[in-house]
Amino acid sequence: MASRREFIQAGFATTVLPMVVSAREVSRQPLFQVQSFYKVVFDQRFPASVAFARELNQLGAPIHAIDGDITDLWFHELHAVWKKQPVGIAGMTAHGPLFCLERLGWDYGMRVVFRAEHPADIDAEPLYSWIIAPKQEQL
Amino acid sequence: MKLPPGVTSKDFADALKQLEGAVGKSWVFSSDEDVALYRDAYSPFWGEPEERVASAAVAPDGVEQVQKVVKIANTYKIPIYPISTGKNLGYGGSAPNLSGSLVLDLKRMNRILDVNPRNHSALVEPGVSYFDLYRYIQEKGYKLWIDVPDPGWGSPIGNSLDHGGGYLQPMYRNHFDSHCGMEVVLPNGELLRTGMGALPDAQTWQQYKFGFGPWIDGMFSQSNLGVVTKMGFWLMPEPDAYLTGTVTVPKYGDLIPLVDILTFLENSGVSNAMPGLGSPLLGGFMMPPPAPEVTALLQKTGGDISSPDLQKYAQDKSVPYWSCTVKFYGPVKGIQAHWEYAKEKFSAIPGAKFQDGEFYKLPLTPEQFKQVHKPEFGIPSLETFSIGARSAINPNPSAGHIWFSPIIPRTGEAVLEANKVFSKAAKDFGLPVLSFSLPSTYWMRAFIFIFGFPITHDVATNKKNRESFKKLIQIAAEHGWGEYRTAPAFQDAVMETYSFNNHALRRFHETIKDAVDPNGIISAGRYGIWPKHLRGTKA
Numbered sequence: 001m002a003s004r005r006e007f008i009q010a011g012f013a014t015t016v017l018p019m020v021v022s023a024r025e026v027s028r029q030p031l032f033q034v035q036s037f038y039k040v041v042f043d044q045r046f047p048a049s050v051a052f053a054r055e056l057n058q059l060g061a062p063i064h065a066i067d068g069d070i071t072d073l074w075f076h077e078l079h080a081v082w083k084k085q086p087v088g089i090a091g092m093t094a095h096g097p098l099f100c101l102e103r104l105g106w107d108y109g110m111r112v113v114f115r116a117e118h119p120a121d122i123d124a125e126p127l128y129s130w131i132i133a134p135k136q137e138q139l
Numbered sequence: 140m141k142l143p144p145g146v147t148s149k150d151f152a153d154a155l156k157q158l159e160g161a162v163g164k165s166w167v168f169s170s171d172e173d174v175a176l177y178r179d180a181y182s183p184f185w186g187e188p189e190e191r192v193a194s195a196a197v198a199p200d201g202v203e204q205v206q207k208v209v210k211i212a213n214t215y216k217i218p219i220y221p222i223s224t225g226k227n228l229g230y231g232g233s234a235p236n237l238s239g240s241l242v243l244d245l246k247r248m249n250r251i252l253d254v255n256p257r258n259h260s261a262l263v264e265p266g267v268s269y270f271d272l273y274r275y276i277q278e279k280g281y282k283l284w285i286d287v288p289d290p291g292w293g294s295p296i297g298n299s300l301d302h303g304g305g306y307l308q309p310m311y312r313n314h315f316d317s318h319c320g321m322e323v324v325l326p327n328g329e330l331l332r333t334g335m336g337a338l339p340d341a342q343t344w345q346q347y348k349f350g351f352g353p354w355i356d357g358m359f360s361q362s363n364l365g366v367v368t369k370m371g372f373w374l375m376p377e378p379d380a381y382l383t384g385t386v387t388v389p390k391y392g393d394l395i396p397l398v399d400i401l402t403f404l405e406n407s408g409v410s411n412a413m414p415g416l417g418s419p420l421l422g423g424f425m426m427p428p429p430a431p432e433v434t435a436l437l438q439k440t441g442g443d444i445s446s447p448d449l450q451k452y453a454q455d456k457s458v459p460y461w462s463c464t465v466k467f468y469g470p471v472k473g474i475q476a477h478w479e480y481a482k483e484k485f486s487a488i489p490g491a492k493f494q495d496g497e498f499y500k501l502p503l504t505p506e507q508f509k510q511v512h513k514p515e516f517g518i519p520s521l522e523t524f525s526i527g528a529r530s531a532i533n534p535n536p537s538a539g540h541i542w543f544s545p546i547i548p549r550t551g552e553a554v555l556e557a558n559k560v561f562s563k564a565a566k567d568f569g570l571p572v573l574s575f576s577l578p579s580t581y582w583m584r585a586f587i588f589i590f591g592f593p594i595t596h597d598v599a600t601n602k603k604n605r606e607s608f609k610k611l612i613q614i615a616a617e618h619g620w621g622e623y624r625t626a627p628a629f630q631d632a633v634m635e636t637y638s639f640n641n642h643a644l645r646r647f648h649e650t651i652k653d654a655v656d657p658n659g660i661i662s663a664g665r666y667g668i669w670p671k672h673l674r675g676t677k678a
Contacts, residue, residue: 066525067525068522068524068525068526069520069521069522069524069525070521070524071513071519071520071521071522074270074521075270075274079270079274094525096524096525096526097524097525099180099524100292100521100524103226103292104292106176107246
């Protein structure tokens with residue numbers, strides 16, 4: 001069985017790098033099962049992010065669309081959820097939303113446990129695939 | 140682990156043990172991983188030995204625990220650095236001025252102690268965020284607005300103590316001005332309440348600021364004389380409606396009467412929401428980019444926005460030089476009348492034209508809610524982080540920025556002069572920033588320029604930018620313009636410019652600091668005020 005780190009690097013990362021390559025490997029892992037994420041966050045402004053979410057959604061992950069702004073997700077959902085219990089989320093977004101979610105998560109014992117940059121064209125924002133999980137589940 | 144300066148590792152370990160006893164083991168953070176969370180994400184010293192970093196952090200749950208922490212810090216002479224939520228990115232974040240300080244993280248003190256819907260006020264602890272207060276008010280169904288900065292994830296106490304600003308009516312927009320009463324743990328651990336709070340069982344702590352005798356609240360803002368543990372704020376009653384209108388004027392010199400009339404309207408209370416200045420000709424922040432011909436003319440003249448060729452272009456093409464959007468909160472008939480009155484006043488400028496803007500009866504509909512700039516409606520938001528900031532002048536936006544933010548006179552002449560001065564400085568320093576800009580209108584009686592200096596993770600670039608930043612502080616001061624707030628890396632440099640009568644102000648600060656905090660334990664160096672034993676070694 002792959003270690004958690006191997007799973008993340010070999011399974012999750014390779015799944016999302018080509019964006020639409022199968023994410024099924026993720027669902028087969030005993031840790032960080034796709035269905036265990038509270039939400040997979042995607043930015044509907046970026047086709048790659050949409051494809052990423054669609055793939056994971058087909059594997060059973062609940063998804064949440066943003067248009068770059070995580071305020072609504074934070075205010076109406078995550079704040080209350082994390083206050084009750086630390087649950088993992090994943091996503092593919094630009095840096096700004098990840099930056100916000102990472103910092104907001106710190107006060108609830110959450111950490112970014114996986115982060116991969118997907119370079120963009122010169123005039124565009126690079127995207128990041130990521131997992132935010134409870135601190136004790138650090139890789 | 141970085142040790143506090145002058146503290147042995149044994150003493151520090153003993154102190155941490157005592158802190159664990161005071162607040163609970165799980166609320167003392169000393170692992171490298173936990174302490175790293177208190178780094179300034181936008182540090183201009185990122186990755187360099189001079190980066191200001193904490194030694195550890197402690198998160199008390201209440202005033203009594205804060206008092207215990209302060210007493211332990213005094214016993215071991217450990218510098219502590221209080222933060223509310225530590226979100227003032229661009230002005231230092233949660234990192235201390237003095238490396239090795241113990242961060243006093245007040246995030247657990249997040250109680251909303253009172254919201255008064257009849258007299259429109261709140262009393263909160265420092266760990267309360269704008270989101271928390273907004274949520275509370277929404278859940279209670281109160282028709283109250285809070286004045287939030289943008290982004291709005293910080294703390295009302297932290298933001299106001301750092302002289303932050305927002306977007307509502309002028310009496311709320313200046314967040315320190317809109318506070319009413321505070322509670323402070325002094326450096327000796329004693330508890331102080333200001334204003335009417337000094338009167339036991341006072342019924343008016345959040346209603347009358349001054350109490351009796353000297354008003355000392357300002358001594359705890361941008362300061363290091365105590366730990367603020369409670370603060371009252373005045374809130375804005377939800378208005379009936381919101382209206383905007385824009386005036387455009389055709390000529391370069393029209394900026395001067397445009398600003399004067401705007402100032403009259405604001406100081407008279409006619410325009411009572413945050414206005415915006417713009418230039419349809421020159422473009423700029425939140426404006427469409429200039430026409431290619433304008434860009435070419437600016438390149439030809441070295442950026443001279445007053446060149447005759449540019450003025451002729453504006454006239455021939457009927458492109459206004461300047462615009463001003465005035466905004467109004469209030470009853471429908473009242474704000475419509477105020478807009479009509481504003482048009483009358485602006486009509487004194489030949490060629491002025493007017494355009495009606497947004498009009499909303501409040502509260503906003505769900506559809507309107509999605510469209511508006513939320514802070515102008517008292518709604519905290521993180522939307523600003525969704526703006527893709529990659530550009531020629533900021534190729535790596537994820538590394539952050541620091542703000543260069545001088546206060547200048549509220550006149551058109553000063554705006555034009557400041558642009559000349561800062562544009563020349565930018566050229567001299569080889570900076571790709573500080574192109575033509577119009578000031579922000581957060582404050583009623585003065586303008587403020589806010590220039591973002593990009594932070595990189597490249598040591599050489601950061602070094603060059605830091606040097607340029609310090610030169611700009613000096614150049615601004617030579618013109619009588621001073622920074623209102625800055626990151627710890629530049630607080631000494633800014634305080635150095637406030638030098639009237641051989642630094643009488645700083646010497647007074649130091650006299651008070653020595654008297655109130657003889658061990659120099661609270662926020663050493665904050666805003667250029669150092670305790671005696673470190674004075675002269677840091678500035």
